[in-house]
Amino acid sequence: MSLIAQQIVNGLALGGIYALIALGYTMVFGIIELINFAHGDVYTLGTFFSLAILGLLGATGELHGPFLIVAVVVTLVLAMVLSGLVGVIIERLAYRPLRNAPRLAPLITAIGVSFILQNLMIYWHGPSPLPFPQILPNPTYAIGPVQIAAKQAFVIVLAVVLMIVLQLFVTKTKLGAAMRATAQDRDAARLMGIDVNATIALTFFIGSALAGAAGFVSGVYYGTTWFFNGFAAGLKAFTAAVLGGIGNIAGAMLGGFAIGLVESLTTQLLSDQWSNIVVFALLVVVLIFRPTGLLGESLPTKA
Amino acid sequence: MRKLARGVPPKLARGLLFIALAAILPLVVHDGGFVNFLTDAGAYVLLALGLNIVVGFAGLLDLGYAAFFAIGSYAYAMLASPQFGIHIPFWIMLFLASGIAALFGILLGAPTLRLRGDYLAIVTLGFGEIVPQTFLNLPQWTGGPNGLGNLDQPVFFGYRFGFNILPYYYVMLVLIVLAVVVAQNLRDSRLGRAWIAIREDELAAKHVGINTTTTKLAAFALGASFSGLAGVAYGAKLQLVSPDQFQFSVSVAILSMLVLGGMGNITGVILGSILISSLDRLILPQASNLIFALAHVRVDLSNSRFLIYGAILVLTMLLRPEGLLPNRRRRAELHAGTAEAMP
């Protein structure tokens, strides 16, 4: 039984990363109904940025005490900001001109952007996987029958904290209200004096920043990164967003953790090679019987 | 439609001319590699025409079309090879695999009937991942990652196709002509108009008495059947099928062909298909040599294929999202969209 409990912890940690990426997908889809295929690659870029920043800070091994905290905070924040900017740039250059084009056009563009980002990362660090400094000390804490590693706790806690911050931002601030309004009805929002373009850009910034955070976290958690990571992670995170309910922030979080759990438990109970298939099969089943996702969707109302 | 003096409609005349040119091309161009490329590209033309029925005609966004390609190819691999000792002749397999693919089209399309737009896309994306990975995970049936090899070569009245590319080329040409004729007839039929109706306003279509269920299923089935043809022809030519050939990137490529060429427009789809195939298999691999030939500068582009491919997709969509040869209706739909003031 403790083995299952252990796998649940594994699943939650993995799910935390998916959740952070899923938040970006769900926010962007919620506001302009675009499946941003390049989002997964922004996640990988987040890891690459973190790698560069840690390099500048001279952090190559395990860190302790105040330096650890400084390094984590500085890297996390900078990685988020840089990733957010990448998201804004992509939106401005590649998606905004196509806002009124047939649905497929921005989709194909997003895929094209994904390819471009991947190739840029190949230029940056080559086509091979690379190591990421293990800056976090990793003692294991025993809680009952379960061993939870500090790294896993870090991932889960950070994901939840960021989600709470995001939820507060969206529900309690004026900018957040602008985002919700634009998501609900773009024309009405414009009539209310909201700068729709800026609001959409902000949405991309936040979503991409969260992907960047996921990138930093994944680097610390796995100790490696690779230009191609974004593809699979992005696909599953997108599944998570849909599972939880597109446009719904809590849904993305729930979906992310759920997908992480499904993967881990499938690996344990069945076999690793079926984990992807089970995740996608779950997606199909949920969409057939509950198309709005587990927590219901939050999308622009259609006339 | 204006008719020429002899009573042959101009479109038909153009079509016949292209067929004639395509037929004599390999006899004039003595480059085996190029004719081979055209044959492979031909399979993708079939796939694009099939997807065009689903996405272009019926407006059902399918992001996992490679799954049907896989089904068609593996059907041939399992029923015309040493794998199970079954050797159904190529010509019969063309029909049989089409039927099997169509059946799967219905099976995989059925769950999506109630879903709107993008959810449909996601489910099809899911299937696009599930199908090839399942084939990968069942080695006793499908050979696993090694795939199945030594597939039967077609035999035509005693003549075995062998390694000469010409017979495969002509078979592919015939299949394409067949597919175009079928697609045109579908487009102009009552079913075709039903597709337009559900594409533009499903609710209204239902109220006019169109059975949206059967209409959508028909789109999936017919679209998938084309991939059955493509799978058989491609598999017979390569004599090998393996799961690596059906990744998500293949679905993306076929979709790109539609979007680039002009969704819904049959000629556009063929054009888009050949352009993307050329890009992937002819231009990009030779990009360094091409640039050298044009500008006499040696640039090593082998590390940049993804970048170039992605840039082309992005630029095309930014500059001409309705495609090179847009469908008249679609163009109207697009302009209705841009008539709204930009925020």
Next chain:
Amino acid sequence: MRSSSLALALALLLAACSSPASAPAGNTVKIGMDFPLSGAEAAVGQPIANGAILAIEQANAAGFAGGKFKIEADTLDDTTQGLHDPAQGAQNAKTLIGDPAVLAIIGPYNSNVAKAEIPLTNDAQLAQLSPAATADSLTIGDGAKALRQSHPDLVTFFRTCTRDSEQGAALAHFAQTLHLWHVFIVDDNETYGLDLADAFAASAKSDGLTVLGHEHLAAHQQDFKALLTKIAAAHPDLVFFGGVTTTGGALLRRQMPDAGLGNVPFFGGDGIASDDFLKTAGAAADGTYWTIAAPDVNRLGSAREFVAAYRKRFKSEPIGYSAAAYTATQIALAAIAKGIGSDGTLPARATVVADVAATKGFSSPIGIVGFDANGDTTAPVLTLQHVKAAKIETVDVYTVK
């Protein structure tokens, strides 16, 4: 009209791209190459191609056949959309076959691509040497004969690497000598990885080891925590990985300490034998063993020269297969040189095939090489290496019987 002018432009563009069948410029010999040069496998494909290119450049510098001939590399990429594609491989093979100046092909890397190409090169009686396609069924068994459709009794495919079954058997035997009785096997579910893992599993069983489990990875996997937790619960003495660095080798090893498996030895084949693995797995790399299908480069003078020349030319590290590609190219060039007539005419392709097949006692960076009747190397030397204190050490050198 727009569509026909577009069509015309397209036709012109395609015509410009199609490589015309060039008449052999009397003094140019071409060596065709087919490797995955872009996308996810470029990390392996590029270094391998570089090894072959180095051989060609050195031959040119030394003056091939008395300086009368120049050798050109015709390097083709068999990836489509970033992944190896058997159809693209077949296309490349046809392109190379169609060029009369090409007298040999070096490649491919992936065994599935090889399966698509061998029937074609066999039909054209063109010598094809692979430095890295290791699936058994390419040279032995009924599968291999079936690939040689046009000339079943003529072997045109040769390889300078050791077969998967031999590597797997050697690794199993070594596990036995180390008394690692309980093994857990993982593979990346691709042609090479699965073949190697299956070979290891079969040999392990006959060597008296217990296989606790055999898992296949899902595609593009990054998170191995769940799998490693499952493996740890089985208490293995050894974890075996069939696959390459990019499909999970390094990542799996990197995450093992977190699952409590840091002290458990990790075995793999030449797919993980590279400095890349060391770099990516970091501190966790210690305790990894692998075999490479070549003698220890540090014990052979010629290998050291190769490594130094490679580093100088490409400013990067070679991988194990780079040397195999270099050797394969040298063998092909030697065969071509042998067949050059006294009047300076180039040999026919079939002659090159015969000369390659007759290669024996060829001295190369990977040792003394020759080919047996199946096209396999006659010196399947395997070096067993060990990562200790972040360095690669050689433990033993086998010659597989």
